[in-house]
Amino acid sequence: MLAALGGTPEVTAPHPHNDLCAFSPADKAVITAHLDAGGTTSYYGRDGELREFEDELAAFFGRAHCVAVNSGTNALHSAFFGIGLQPGDEVIVPSYTFLATVSPLFALRAVPVLADCEPDTGTIDPEDIARRITPRTKAIVVTHQFGHPVEMDAVMDLAERHGLKVVEDNSLAFGATYKGRRTGSLGHVAAFSLGSTKMVSGGQGGALVTDDPEVMERANLLGHFVRRSVTEVSSPFYRRFVTTGYGHNYRMHALAVTMARGRLRRLDELVASRHQRLERLSAGLSDLPFVEPPVTRPHVHRGQWGGYTASYDAEAAGVDIDTFVSALEAEGLEVAARGYHPLLHRAEFFRTAEDGYYPAQPWHAKRLYREGDLPRSEWHADRQIAFPIFLDEPLELVDGYVRAVRKVVEGLDALRKTARQAASAV
Ligand SMILES: Cc1ncc(COP(=O)(O)O)c(C=O)c1O
Structure with a gap:
C-alpha cells in the first residue's frame, strides 16, 4: 500500500539524502594542507594558489583569461559589466533558470527580455531568441540548464548576424560538452558559480573566463581595486582607474580557492560518480508510464549535471502533480513539484x-510579464519533478528512489479513487 494511504515508506534513510554543502574528506585534506603550510587568508593580488587556480580554469576552458570572484552572481555581474552593458540595453535571457543568471542585470539597469525554452530540454530556444531581437538588444545570456547545453551553434549564428555578445552561465554544466566542445568556451564570456551546491565548489565562489582582454580588464576593475588591477589592467584607457576600481570587492576567499581547486582536480571522478547514480535513476524510470527521465540529446554530455528533473504527465495520469509528489514524499523521497525554482516571469519583480529599484524613465522601462507569455516554459516547468543530484550516496538509495516512484505510479488507481472520494465528500 502507498505510504500516502497508510502503507510503509519505501525509503527510510534520514534527510537530507544529498548534502551538497558538506565538506568531503578530500576537501578537508586540501584545506588542512593549506593551513599547515602557513597559507594566506586573502589574495589581494593575482598571487599564489589563486593565480594557479585561475590559470587552470582558463586552460580547462581553453580561454586566455580567468577572473575568480566570490560568487557566481558576482561572476555574472562582472561578465555583464565586462561586455559593457549600459542602462536601457536589452539582454535576452531565459525565464527557466536560477534568478542569478539574470538579476545582476538589474544593477546595471539593463533590461532583461525573457525568452521561452525548448519543451524537451528546458534550455533557451534559439528561435524564440530570434523573435525577441530589437535594435536595442546588446547581448544574449544562456544557461546550460541542469548540465544540458543550449543549442549554441544557432545562438552564436544569431549573435554574429546581429552583432550581439553571448554570455554563458555555466554554473550547472561544469565539464559539459556540446558537439565535443566544452560549454563555457562557446560564447564571448562564460561565468559560473563555485558555490556550495556546485561540483567544483569552494563553499562560496565564482569565476569568469574569456578571450577578450577588455572584458578581463573591466571585470578586474569592477571587483578588484589596487593590487590586482595594478598588474592586470594595462590598456591606456582603463589603467588610469586602477587605484579606485569601479566600486566593489569581489575577491574570492583563500580557503575557497584551495577547496575549489581540489575539486577541479577530482572533477572526472566526481562527474563519473554522479553520472553513475543519475543514469541508474533514469534507467529505473525509463519504462514507466507518465514519468519521463530528463532528455539528453545525442550530441551533448551533461558534465556536472547540476540538476535532475523528471517530467510528469499529470493529465494522462489523472492525478495532479502536487498529489503525486506528496505521495513520493510520503515514500520518504526528497522531491519537489515544478522544479527547484519558479520561472522568472512568475516572480513579482517581473510582474510590476x-x-x-528601476527608475521610472521610459528608456529604463522594464519588460513586464503575465501568465501565458512564455507558454513552453510554463508547460515544461509545470511538469518537472526535482530530484536530489546524487553524488556519492549509496547506490541502494538511488534504487530506493526508483522503487518508490514505481510504487506510486503503480498506485495511481488508489490515489485517483481517494481523490474522487474526497471530492464527493465535500
Ligand atoms: C544557474 C545559476 N546561475 C548563477 C548562480 C549563482 O551562483 P552563486 O550562488 O554562487 O552566487 C547559481 C547558483 O545556484 C546557478 O545555479
Whole structure:
C-alpha cells in the first residue's frame, strides 16, 4: 500500500539524502594542507594558489583569461559589466533558470527580455531568441540548464548576424560538452558559480573566463581595486582607474580557492560518480508510464549535471502533480513539484513596474510579464519533478528512489479513487 494511504515508506534513510554543502574528506585534506603550510587568508593580488587556480580554469576552458570572484552572481555581474552593458540595453535571457543568471542585470539597469525554452530540454530556444531581437538588444545570456547545453551553434549564428555578445552561465554544466566542445568556451564570456551546491565548489565562489582582454580588464576593475588591477589592467584607457576600481570587492576567499581547486582536480571522478547514480535513476524510470527521465540529446554530455528533473504527465495520469509528489514524499523521497525554482516571469519583480529599484524613465522601462507569455516554459516547468543530484550516496538509495516512484505510479488507481472520494465528500 502507498505510504500516502497508510502503507510503509519505501525509503527510510534520514534527510537530507544529498548534502551538497558538506565538506568531503578530500576537501578537508586540501584545506588542512593549506593551513599547515602557513597559507594566506586573502589574495589581494593575482598571487599564489589563486593565480594557479585561475590559470587552470582558463586552460580547462581553453580561454586566455580567468577572473575568480566570490560568487557566481558576482561572476555574472562582472561578465555583464565586462561586455559593457549600459542602462536601457536589452539582454535576452531565459525565464527557466536560477534568478542569478539574470538579476545582476538589474544593477546595471539593463533590461532583461525573457525568452521561452525548448519543451524537451528546458534550455533557451534559439528561435524564440530570434523573435525577441530589437535594435536595442546588446547581448544574449544562456544557461546550460541542469548540465544540458543550449543549442549554441544557432545562438552564436544569431549573435554574429546581429552583432550581439553571448554570455554563458555555466554554473550547472561544469565539464559539459556540446558537439565535443566544452560549454563555457562557446560564447564571448562564460561565468559560473563555485558555490556550495556546485561540483567544483569552494563553499562560496565564482569565476569568469574569456578571450577578450577588455572584458578581463573591466571585470578586474569592477571587483578588484589596487593590487590586482595594478598588474592586470594595462590598456591606456582603463589603467588610469586602477587605484579606485569601479566600486566593489569581489575577491574570492583563500580557503575557497584551495577547496575549489581540489575539486577541479577530482572533477572526472566526481562527474563519473554522479553520472553513475543519475543514469541508474533514469534507467529505473525509463519504462514507466507518465514519468519521463530528463532528455539528453545525442550530441551533448551533461558534465556536472547540476540538476535532475523528471517530467510528469499529470493529465494522462489523472492525478495532479502536487498529489503525486506528496505521495513520493510520503515514500520518504526528497522531491519537489515544478522544479527547484519558479520561472522568472512568475516572480513579482517581473510582474510590476513599481519595484522600488528601476527608475521610472521610459528608456529604463522594464519588460513586464503575465501568465501565458512564455507558454513552453510554463508547460515544461509545470511538469518537472526535482530530484536530489546524487553524488556519492549509496547506490541502494538511488534504487530506493526508483522503487518508490514505481510504487506510486503503480498506485495511481488508489490515489485517483481517494481523490474522487474526497471530492464527493465535500
Ligand atoms: C544557474 C545559476 N546561475 C548563477 C548562480 C549563482 O551562483 P552563486 O550562488 O554562487 O552566487 C547559481 C547558483 O545556484 C546557478 O545555479
